[in-house]
Each structure stands twice: as C-alpha cells, then as structure tokens.
Amino acid sequence: MLKTRFTEMMGIDHPIVQGGMQWVATAELASAVSNGGGLGVITALTQPDPAALSAEIARCRSMTDKPFAVNLTILPSLRPIPHKDYAQAIVDAGVGIVETAGSNPAEFIGMFKQAGIKVIHKCTAVRHALTAQRLGVDVISIDGFECAGHVGEDDVTNQILVPLAVDALDIPVIASGGFGNGRQLAMALALGAEGINMGTRFMATAEAPIHANVKQRIVESGERDTLLILRPLRNTSRVIRNAVSEKVVAKEREMGQDVKIEDLMDLVSGARGRGVYTEGDPDSGLWTAGMVAGLIEDVPTCAALIAGIVAEAEDVIRRRLPALVA
Ligand code: FMN
Structure with a gap:
C-alpha cells in the first residue's frame, strides 16, 4: 500500500486518479477504477444535461460503493453550457469529490465547499495552481506538457512542473500527464507529488466505453x-x-x-x-x-492495471532504490 496525504484525504487505497475524459469517462470506467482502489472520475459534460448527470452519478453508485469524483470542465465553447446547473446537480447528488478544470474555478468553489465537497483543481501552470489554492481548493492536479488534451501555452514538462508546484503549494499535488507505469508513479512520489492522474492509459482498458x-x-x-x-x-x-x-x-x-x-x-x-x-x-x-501512448502495450482491466502499477512502484521504492544507497 502506498499511503499519501491524498489517499488519506479521499479515502482511497492507491494514489491513482483517472482523468476526466469527454465521451470516455462514464460510470462504467469511473466505477471500475474506484473498485480497483483508485479514484474514478465521471465527466459531467459527457452527459447531455444536468438531469442526465444526476442519473449517471446514481448509476455509478449502483456499480461501486467506493469514492468517486465528478469532473467539471470550464472552457469557452461554441454552444453555451449551463455550468452552474451541472454544478448544482453535483451538489444535489451528494457527490463527495469534484475535479474542476479548464479555467479559473472561482465561480464554483464557494458552492462546492459549502456542500462539504473536496475539490481537486486541474491546471497547467504553477501561477494558476496558486490562485486555486487561494480560492480554497483541497488538491492541485498539475498537467505537464506531455498530457493529452489541453496542454496550456507554457510547454513545461512534469520533470520541472511537479517539483515547482510541490515547492510553491501547501496542499497536495497530483502529477498528471504522461503517466502509465509504476516506475513513473515512484518518480512522481519522489518529486513530491502525492499521486498520479492518468487519462490516455485508462482509455486503453477493458472497461473504457470506447471502440x-x-x-x-x-x-x-x-x-x-x-x-x-x-x-x-x-x-x-x-x-x-x-x-x-x-x-x-x-x-x-x-x-x-x-x-x-x-x-x-x-x-x-x-x-x-x-x-x-x-x-x-x-x-x-x-x-x-x-x-504516454508510446508506453502502452496492452488493454488490461482497470483493477489489473492499478495493481500492476502499484506493485511496480513499491518494488522500485522498496528494492531497487534502497539497493543503490551504499
Ligand atoms: N480533461 C478535462 O479536464 N476534461 C475533459 O473533458 C477531458 N477530456 C479528455 C478526453 C480524452 C480522450 C483524454 C485522453 C483526456 C482528456 N482530458 C480531459 C485530460 C485528462 O483528464 C488528463 O488530464 C490527461 O489525459 C492526462 O494526460 P495523459 O493522457 O498523458 O495521462
């Protein structure tokens, strides 16, 4: 078992989060990750409206009794998106953990915190992470330039971004982008992160609801x-x-x-x-x-993937690295 401030705060077994993913992160995937001991995430905007999101949250609850989160992505879009109504549906459904992403979450933090929800904010720059910490979020998930999707405009990779974020922030940091195996989890922990977030790696799993x-x-x-x-x-x-x-x-x-x-x-x-x-x-x-597609060579179940990553990280920490210390 790898225990960190993040696993303790979220009540999960392993420091592995599944990235919110448009069209991919449904109850099937989120529940499989949570049942495997990680933190599964449903993507709110994959559901056509807030009522459908409420139903999806209920469906996820019927598939796991472990904690899971809902991702609310706040990005400019061509069609107007009722973010506030999605946020209200999350609060009303009694979800315990939310991941905000995309842009400044200021508008939503108050309502989530008032409802006792733990908030992870995902961003791509230390200055944005500091703003989110000031707003009261509980955890920062920092996306390096390797990541899938919105990489930001700074092009800083995790080798630099994670230690900078860890040094600048008081709250736990999750390293996101480019992660797919246990050696990398051990690296993230060595850099001071309290867990990893994986998107692409979880797409190539048995339970991901894609072709x-x-x-x-x-x-x-x-x-x-x-x-x-x-x-x-x-x-x-x-x-x-x-x-x-x-x-x-x-x-x-x-x-x-x-x-x-x-x-x-x-x-x-x-x-x-x-x-x-x-x-x-x-x-x-x-x-x-x-x-990280370059490191992915199989399509395992989420539980097998998580167990393999944790076992490899533990092996690095317990055996490989101590053996190097003279
Ligand atoms: N991040 C979001 O915050 N909102 C999204 O809607 C979203 N959609 C994604 C869709 C796909 C197919 C993928 C692969 C990623 C998406 N992401 C989204 C980013 C992931 O949550 C995560 O930050 C990223 O995948 C980490 O990089 P990795 O793929 O190298 O693990």
Missing part, C-alpha cells in the same frame, strides 16, 4: 504519434496523429496567425470526434491522446 479499434490504435502508437493543434488560437490541444489532425496542422500552417476556429470547424467538430469512439474508425475525427 476496441481506438484502444488498439493507442497500443500501436509511439511517443511521436501525437500532434499539437489550435496553438494559433491559444487553445493548444494534444491529439492523436491521424488523417484529420494532420489536415488541421496543414491548414494552420497554410493560414498562419490569421487562422480562425471557423476555418477549422468541419475538421474539429465534437460530433466527428465522438463518432470515432462509437464507430471505431480512428482516422475519422479528432481524438485526444498523450505521448
């Missing part, structure tokens, strides 16, 4: 098979390298700093991305994955 072809594409992908898109719009995202993301990058190159979201709309549409997971053609739309 087997997508999981297989992750297994086949190397560490160089991701691309950064939307940098000219200062909304940089790491996605899998495929036919569609190559086209987005080509268009961005062609149009330079003048490119607008409207120019890319048909390529980056959310519906097209979602279809990849349901239809199983990994080249038919944009989908998110991180550099």
